[in-house]
């Protein structure tokens with residue numbers, strides 16, 4: 001199937017250009033549309049008179065995105081919120097609810113982007129907003145999914161995992177001593193702890209957590225019922241973590257500032273890269289209908305995927321093309337250099 005504008009930054013209105021695309025033709029739509037009444041990008045959507053009017057134009061383009069996405073594909077939309085008269089409008093969630101009500105999509109996750117460097121503003125009577133959702137929608141349960149590639153090189157999650165294994169589980173020994181367990185139970189708990197630490201060191205398991213009666217909260221029942229019995233009978237229970245670490249619906253990344261970038265609201269290439277790895281394979285096609293400075297195109301190039309990027313603002317399109325050229329130039333230079341040494 002031939003796709004228009006493959007590996008191009010196209011200047012135009014997505015509401016019109018998307019009509020040229022065949023149905024079921026792209027693998028991933030990932031984008032950050034203009035937020036409601038946040039900025040003036042010199043045209044396009046975002047400054048409609050009411051939240052309702054904004055949602056209508058955004059949902060129209062979302063509907064086209066759903067149409068062009070393959071049944072095995074995904075759509076990831078990042079949206080920010082807006083205060084009006086000191087009250088949060090909850091625009092991202094209004095959008096997500098309307099999207100699932102109006103179109104044949106399921107909402108798989110609302111992944112939270114935690115901004116490690118939020119705008120340092122002090123408000124008298126509210127806290128600084130430092131998160132934004134990335135909504136992951138799918139058209140069918142057969143969507144492509146590669147969790148082993150997601151956050152593969154990220155910080156360890158909140159588990160008893162320590163790659164050096166030097167300090168693994170050590171803190172539990174002092175918790176056992178402080179606990180209300182009998183001396184005999186403490187001796188058994190220490191032995192069980194030594195054994196599970198050895199399992200981690202030998203690579204048999206990825207990690208573990210220990211719960212000790214009187215120290216940690218008790219499981220409620222249901223699937224946790226067995227653990228509750230162990231806690232009552234032995235005074236402790238050990239949860240073994242097999243395979244990969246937990247893949248949580250949170251990504252921490254700074255708000256990017258790229259030197260010379262004229263765009264006022266870019267999203268982190270790192271986050272886009274993670275979604276591309278999670279939801280597509282090399283050579284798949286990634287579409288961004290609100291491409292701005294071309295962060296999606298850059299992430300696609302870095303991960304070996306094709307891209308189609310549309311933005312209504314000619315200056316942003318020109319900058320995005322320049323950004324890609326610089327990246328390709330530097331990469332080619334690097335490859336040339338590596339080959340010659």
Ligand SMILES: C[S@@+](CC[C@H](N)C(=O)[O-])C[C@H]1O[C@@H](n2cnc3c(N)ncnc32)[C@H](O)[C@@H]1O
Pocket residue numbers: 012013014015031032033034035041043044045046263265266267268289290291292293294295296310311312313316
């Ligand atoms: C939040 S910005 C996207 C920023 C981008 N993710 C980046 O990292 O640079 C939204 C973009 O949507 C564009 N836009 C607004 N309405 C549009 C429309 N109808 N068709 C295409 N682009 C549009 C704006 O020009 C703006 O650059």
